[in-house]
Amino acid sequence: MRNVPLDALDHLPVDVLPLGTDYPPDHLLARHTHRRAQLLHGASGVMRLETEEGAWTVPVDRAVCIPPGTPHEVHMRGVTTWSLYIEPDAVPWWPTSCTVIEVGPLLRELLRAANDLGADYDTAGRDGALIGLLLHELRRTAPAPFVVSLPREEPFRALCRAYLAAPDAALTNTDWARAAAMSPRTFDRRFHALTGTSPATWRARARLLAALPLLPAHSVTSVAARLGYSSPAAFTAAFTRAFGAPPSKLG
Template sequence: MRNIAVAEIEDDPRAVLPIATDYPPGFLLGWHEHRRAQFLYAARGTMVVDTDDGTWTVPGERAVMIPPGKRHRVLMDDVQTASLYIEPDAVTWWPRSCVVVAVGALLRELLLAAVEFPADHRPSPRDDALVELLLLELAGLTPVPLHIRLPTSPALRALCREYLLNPRVEVTNADWAREAMLGERSLVRHFTRELGISPSAWRRRARLLSAVPLLREATVSEVAARLGYATPAAFTHAFTQELSMSPSTLRPTR
């Protein structure tokens, strides 16, 4: 099924509904939720998934597992998706919060085959086996750390949301304390108590995550300079330490 809304087939008795959708650059899929669990795969492009408690960055060849009933929105950057909408009873092991995962060759081909099912599809034994194998593959996926949590405090959350839109290296704890009308020590104490990391560490992670979509078009050197790193080597080291992968692995093959 291609480019149809899941709401149009919500009552379909199949446990797994595969849908492929194409999105133009800069398309924002506003706040919504699904009754079913969602496996949202980016065959091309980059997605940024927001929930009330965090942000997940999903480059091409990765996917995000979204729990049923989880309110979220998605910023699409020239994305071609392959989604699975799954009855919760079929995936009782599904994670309780969003998780980004890498998608290997077998799972990718299974997804691309499944989304070719027509809307009025009546499954055959082969198709049932394909869906069963899909679910087995999903159950064995390993998370990759392409997310950042948000504070629960409205004032601190507002600072973080604003920073995610414009992650400037020159922003300091003093700037945030002034905006939140707190002392600098008080800001650090409240922030660390909520998230377990300091505001400066949070901002560093946010800047490195902002590099993920940039790496689709820009070189590592260009991204390093844009984010305020003195050398590409310094950026690569920080990126690898924070996100457990090299920035070069996110560069598209030409």
């Protein structure tokens, strides 16, 4: 099923609703919730999902598991999605917080096939078997570390969200403290209490996440320079430490 509103299908008596959607470039899907659990996979493009807890970047060959009832918004960059909306009772093992997962070749093809099903697919026949295998494969997937926490308290949250939208390597802890009308020491202490990390460490990770939407269209050298790294080697080393693979593998 493609480009059909979820509300038009949510009543159907099936555990899993596959639903694909084409989004315009740089589209913001405003904050909303689903009664069902959702697997959100971008067949193309890169997404950034935000909740009260954090921000998850979802590059190609990844998806994000969204627990039922979780308020979230999604920034779409050239994205066509293949989603599954799943009755919570059918996936008692579903993550309790948003989780980015790896999507291997088999899982990707299963998602492609599922999104070609009609609203009245045969749950007892081949279609139901496809959905069953898809759920088995989902349960076996590995999580990916493409997330930063977001403080719930202002002005810290607004500063972090602004940085995610436009990472600036020249910005310092002193700049953030001044914007928050606090001393640097007070700002750092409160930020660490809210996020579990220092402002500088948080910004460094946010800059690396900002590389993910850039890598498919730009060289490692170009992305490193754009994000303020001293050299492509320095960028590659930091990226590999953070995400377990070099940028050439995720671009």
